[in-house]
Amino acid sequence: VKNMGKTKKPPRLGIALIVSGPSGAGKSTVCSELRRIKKDLHFSVSCTTREPRPGEKHGYDYYYITHSEFREKIRKRKFLEYANVHGEFYGTLRSEVFDYVMDGADVLLDIDVQGAMKIRKKAETNKILSVVTEFVFIGPPSFNELERRLRSRNTESETAIQRRLNNAKKELDAWDKYDYLLINKELGKTVDDLYHLLDILHKSTKRLKDSGFYIQI
Ligand code: ADP
Ligand code: 5GP
Numbered sequence: 001v002k003n004m005g006k007t008k009k010p011p012r013l014g015i016a017l018i019v020s021g022p023s024g025a026g027k028s029t030v031c032s033e034l035r036r037i038k039k040d041l042h043f044s045v046s047c048t049t050r051e052p053r054p055g056e057k058h059g060y061d062y063y064y065i066t067h068s069e070f071r072e073k074i075r076k077r078k079f080l081e082y083a084n085v086h087g088e089f090y091g092t093l094r095s096e097v098f099d100y101v102m103d104g105a106d107v108l109l110d111i112d113v114q115g116a117m118k119i120r121k122k123a124e125t126n127k128i129l130s131v132v133t134e135f136v137f138i139g140p141p142s143f144n145e146l147e148r149r150l151r152s153r154n155t156e157s158e159t160a161i162q163r164r165l166n167n168a169k170k171e172l173d174a175w176d177k178y179d180y181l182l183i184n185k186e187l188g189k190t191v192d193d194l195y196h197l198l199d200i201l202h203k204s205t206k207r208l209k210d211s212g213f214y215i216q217i
Contacts, residue, residue: 004141005195011104011208011209012104012208012209013101013102013104013128013131013207013209014100014102014103014104014105014106014107014132014196014207015046015101015106015132015134015198015201015202015207016048016097016106016107016109016129016132016133016134016196017103017106017107017108017109017134017136017194017197017201018109018111018116018119018133018134018135019031019108019109019110019136019138019183019194020110020111020112020113020115020116020135020136020137020138020171021113021137021138021139021140021141021171021175022139022146022164022167022168022171022172023086023150023164023167023171024140024146024147024150024153024164024168025137025138025139025140025146025149026138026149026184026187026190027081027110028061028110029187030032030138030184030187030190030191030194031043031110032101032185033191034108034191034194034195035108037191037195038195038198039107040098040104040105040106041107041108041198042100042105042106042107042108043108043110044096044097044107044108044109044110045059045060045061045062045063045091045093045096045105046063046090046091046092046093046109046110046111046215047060047062047063047065047069047073047079047082047089047090047091047094048062048065048068048087048088048089048090048119049064049065049066049070049088049089049090049091050062050064050069050090052128056097059184061144067089067196070082070089070091073091073093074091077090077094078094078095079091079092079093079094080092080093080094080097080098080122081115081118081119081122082115083111083112083114083115083118085112085115085167086116086150086160086163086164086167087163090111090112090168092109092111092113092115092119096190097109098128098185099198101128101132102128103152103192106198111173112171112172113170113171115186116135116178117177118176119133120135120177121197131206131207132207133173134179134180134201135177135178135179135180136178136179136180136194136197137174137175137177137178137181137182138182138184138190139172139175139181139182139183139184140183141183141185141186143168143172146165146168147161147165150164150165152209161197180197182194185210
């Protein structure tokens with residue numbers, strides 16, 4: 001028999017790694033770092049109606065669109081999920097996820113708890129979503145530290161900070177609905193943990209495309 005005893009890399013679906021947690025926990029910082037060191041990872045760029053922060057880029061951090069463009073995308077069923085978060089609209093484009101995972105590429109999503117739970121619900125009746133999605137909660141070391149980080153970012157008004165802190169109380173309660181919990185204390189360690197988590201998730205058999213002989217005996 002040819003190739004006896006050899007293994008070959010099997011065709012598989014990609015992973016949709018969904019990262020969420022309260023505002024200020026460090027999700028976007030962690031995701032940017034991971035994107036920087038793992039170039040084969042596709043970041044799902046969401047649409048939002050909020051204004052860009054200094055340094056943010058259209059098409060890299062978000063697609064910044066108007067309310068009417070956002071409504072049009074809802075009507076055309078372009079979103080896998082969307083939500084009103086802290087008073088603005090945010091939505092995940094189906095194309096940012098499915099076009100990649102179907103091709104075997106991994107996708108990283110930074111979305112809020114409501115959005116993650118909507119995808120989790122959909123996965124109950126969607127076979128592809130059920131095998132590709134993995135849910136990671138990123139929490140702060142303490143509530144005080146969350147507040148300190150939100151303020152240190154210096155990007156929101158006092159009203160917006162208060163709104164985000166209020167939402168955080170509810171969002172923190174959702175950690176047990178996730179598959180993995182990472183407390184973002186030391187940035188490098190959190191990024192390292194996510195990197196290794198992806199490696200381990202690659203060993204899962206659930207995303208293999210068929211059950212042919214991968215190990216020939
Ligand atoms: P999120 O995307 O969850 O709202 P950000 O990534 O914007 O949060 O982080 C909020 C603030 O906390 C930023 O100023 C960021 O630099 C800082 N930060 C992120 N991770 C850490 C960490 N592990 N230790 C200290 N500060 C952090
Ligand atoms: P920010 O305005 O700080 O960038 O993001 C605010 C919140 O919106 C964060 O919790 C972020 O994870 C979330 N978010 C970003 N994109 C999406 C999305 O496409 N869908 C949902 N539901 N939330 C999102």
